[in-house]
Amino acid sequence: MEKSSDGFVRADQIDLKSLDEQLEKHLSRAWTMEKNKKKQPDSDSTTAEAATRQRQEWEIDPSKLIIKGVLARGTFGTVHRGVYDGQDVAVKLLDWGEEGHRTDAEIASLRAAFTQEVAVWHKLDHPNVTKFIGATMGSSGLNIQTENGQIGMPNNICCVVVEYLPGGALKSYLIKNRRRKLAFKVVVQMALDLSRGLSYLHSQKIVHRDVKTENMLLDKTRTVKIADFGVARVEASNPSDMTGETGTLGYMAPEVLNGSPYNRKCDVYSFGICLWEMYCCDMPYPDLSFSEVTSAVVRQNLRPEIPRCCPGSLANVMKRCWDANPDKRPEMDEVVSMLEAIDTSKGGGMIPLDQNQGCLCFRKYRGP
Structure with missing residues (x-):
């Protein structure tokens, strides 16, 4: 290569x-040596087999x-x-x-x-x-x-x-908290975990290509870890070398849905959808078919609706990540910096005091 x-x-x-x-x-070769060892066991055979196995890390x-x-x-x-x-x-x-x-x-x-x-x-x-x-x-x-x-x-x-990660899939955790929602600081921390993991992958020239909450696992301390590299690829230096509809409905970037060339920025788009999902503990486009989502995302710039009580700092990250133009999306290390700059010390506090406090789903004391 x-x-x-x-x-x-x-x-x-x-x-x-x-x-x-x-x-x-x-x-x-390993199997042949194993059969020979059974027929005529000796130390040389054992040593040769061990040496063969060491060739694969x-x-x-x-x-x-x-x-x-x-x-x-x-x-x-x-x-x-x-x-x-x-x-x-x-x-x-x-x-x-x-x-x-x-x-x-x-x-x-x-x-x-x-x-x-x-x-x-x-x-x-x-x-x-x-x-x-x-x-x-x-x-x-x-x-x-x-x-x-x-x-x-x-x-x-x-x-x-x-x-083994005992916390299971992030998707399942969000479903469990669908009614109560997650505390703002928990949302930001999980988003930081995911963004840091993706930033690392991109630094290794790896595009995950199927970033979604089902492919994120939780350990016993609720740390998010990226899993499932079944469709990951080493990023091509020429974007036209990476094409094809790879990913999951709802998380796929417009350029991927459209069959156009793409790069690591498709992961950034998917992260933006995951961030919305972590904040809302809900599913994007639950009532639309594959063809409807594909058409609307590509041609009508359809994106999940951000609740009005979502802090502007977090909403801005979502919007930048799922920009229709891949070149306008930030790199994942920039996303990490934006999330690190968000102040979570005041808890939920998502609705200004001078506005209607009727959005109970996102009240100050939401979530664990």
Whole structure:
């Protein structure tokens, strides 16, 4: 891969197929050595296998993994709670279906996506990014330890192991507080957590591309951490190299919805929607279909309605982040600075004393 003068890596120069082939060869060698060791165990075989495994920084030892109950289910797999080497973890198992039920192209695409997520995630280190522990790509002979004994992993299954965050998804937390709302200082603190995490990703030339409250997790102290790098990309130096409708309805920037070239500023737009969602504890455009949202956001500049009692300092951040023109949106490090400058010492205090205090949803003592 070649880097441009500004340090950005072109996404189309990441040879995922080659990387995937290297991983497959590595796992094949490891499996062959395991079979040979069973036939004729000796120290040389053990040493050779250990040396092979050390070539992949991110590869876990499945024998140290214990999988427990299911936390969530998705299209291609499940997220389980587990323990890895004595540490509480979340285990993302990707099940691509039984062999023969998917085309080679589909399997290749899914394997490439898995490899991509691992390649992006394992290098990240920030307090507002979920800690990546390791992963393994399914191969014959790999077993997972469960509380009911060992189970074999089919060739199709891969797993990603990350730190376990007991607070669950930010989306669920907001839903729980939909009626009471959150205290202003809590909103700003959560917004700071998310903005700092995104600022770090952008400093690493990574565009998340699916920033939404469902992909943000909370630890036991209510710190927000970014998760799910399934569609993350190393940012291309040429914006025209990054196109396609990637993301989630309601959070996608106009340029993404329109199929136009985009860059990291699509994450800034999505952050603006998340900020509104954290303040209002509500969903954007709950009554509109995909086509209606797409048309209105792109052609009519539709955005969520900001309550009149929202402090101007916070409303300004929202508006700047979801500007229709990506070039006018601030960088995430500037967003961090704007949020740090907001005074939360006076609590909620969102409605001036000389105005009608009838907006009870956003009263001074709202939220925990």
